Amino acid sequence: MTIVRTGVLVAATLLTGLMAGLFFAYSCSVMPGLAATDDRSFVQTMRWINRRILNGWFLTAFLGSMVLLVAAVALHFRNGPVLAWTGAALVLYGATLVITMRWNxxxxxQLDRAGPADDPAEVRGRFEAPWVRWNLARTITSVVAFGCLIGALVGSD
Structure with a gap:
């Protein structure tokens, strides 16, 4: 049973870390890079990124993290210190999912629905600042969740 508990915890840590890294990369490179582009390029590029990210690799990490976190909490229910770390990670990663689904x-x-007749500067203006702000929020929640899982690994069997 120890191997299963540890394996689930390691897998949850890996997938949560991948998601934290993805959101971090947007915060420190993708969005600052796109900020330097013209409005039309910004809108078109974000549209293509948003369409292309919906793939099996992303969805496995994005949703698989939550499934494995729930399993890790259940498997470590009798181990107080590990349960505290995994429980905190579950809440934080849950917040990441809520932020993503509610705001990003x-x-x-909305960006995808904008038509060719819409003014790219107006479309960008409605999108960029709130998206960047909410991406920063989910970056923080996912990075802290990842840190909690590292804490759980250090304190596990």
Whole structure:
């Protein structure tokens, strides 16, 4: 049973770390890089990124993290210190999912619905600042969740 508990915890840590890294990369490179582009390029590039990110690799890490976190909490239910770390990670990664689904995804959808007749500067103006702000929020929640899982690994069997 120890091997299963540890394996699930390691897998949850790996997938959560991948997601934290993805959101971090947007915060420190993708969005600052796109900030330097013209409005039309910004809108078109974000549209293509938002469409292309919906793939099996992303969805496995994005949703798999939550599934493995729930499993890790359940498997470590009798181990107080590890349970505290995994429980905190579950809450934080849950916040990451809520932020993504409540704010980032609707902004992505709004950007995608903008038509060719819409002014790219106006479309960008409605999208960029709130998207960057909410991406920073989910970067923080996912990075802290990843840190909690490292704490859980250090304190595990």
């Amino acid at each position: 995804v609707p902004l992505n959808d």
